[in-house]
Each structure stands twice: as structure tokens, then as C-alpha cells.
Amino acid sequence: MRELRFGDICITDLSRSLNTPKTGIVPLIYLSSETGEDSVQTYRFCKVGKKPDGLSIRPFVVIDHNPHLRNGSAAYPTQTVLVTDTSAILSVPGSIEDADIRKEILTIFETAKREEKHAIIMALCPRCRKDFFLDPHTMMKRLDPYSLVEHQCDFCQVRNGHTYVIYKRKLYGGNGK
Secondary structure: OOOOOOOEEEEEEHHHEOOOOOOOEEEEEEEEEEEOOOOOEEEEEEEEEEOOOOOOOOOOEEEOOOOOOOOOEEEEEEEEEEEOOHHHEEEEEEEOOOHHHHHHHHHHHHHHHHHHHOOEEEEEOHHHHHHHHHOOOEEEEEOOOOOOOOEEOOOOOOOEEEEEEEEEOOOOOOOOO
């Protein structure tokens, strides 16, 4: 396998990924790689899917006129897939050549990465999620909005719920810090 570069389109087997319950062979866009403390190389990809109809809360980048993707495809830089096994990367048919699209993907990815450094990731049941949702000092979103997997709530440790990213909300005005 050749050395991956930012923007490469990789046909990947999701059954060998680390953080997605979905399986299948799908195109992903290569973002970055990191070497962990245990000397394991981890590759980070963003999901590619159909452009959503209407308004979408999550940011995406429309990719048209790429011979390796369907027209009307969209890259979702905030939805990442981690792969450690290079055999999961089946082929690299091409890359995103448009500089504007590459810049837009990188901007969204870097912003999400910066926000997640100062965030807490927790599994929350609906009851505990309500407490965080009603707190004016926090903002939250689902880690993977398409996941159906529920985990034991990290707050009450009784009920099950989805995984959320909880951010400190920026308060503006006289008493905001």
C-alpha cells in the first residue's frame, strides 16, 4: 500500500474499524494518522455519504464531479472512522483534487478536533441527558448520530443511552467568562 495523503479516497472494510458498529465496504476520505503510546498506527478517515435533503445540523462538504464518488456525495469531517489494521484499506482509487473542497474539509475537521480537546464524552440515558441539556453552561451533541448502539449511562450507571460530546458553552454578556 502506498503512503496515504490528506484527501485520498480509500475503499475501506468497516468491519475492521475501531469505532463504528456498521459493517460493509465503503469509500472514506483519509484525514490523518497518529502513532499511539503502544506504537500502534491509527488512521483517521471521514465518512462519505449522500448529501442530506434539506437542512442539516452537522457540517458537511458537497463533493460533485469526482470520478471516484457518486454525484451528490458529501464528506462529513466531524464523523470519523478509526482504522489500525491496514488490511482494512482495500484500495485507493483516487483523491479529492479540488483545493477548495480539501480546505473546507480540513477546516471543519480541525475545528471539531479543537472542540473535542475541551469536551467530555459520556454515555447518557434520556433522563440524565435532560439534566445536561437544561444546564445553560453546557452544549451537547451525539457522538455518532447514526449509531443504534446504547451503552450504560456514565452518570447514573443504571439505564442505557447513547454517547454524547458535552462542551462548555460560551456565555456572552455581563457575567459570561
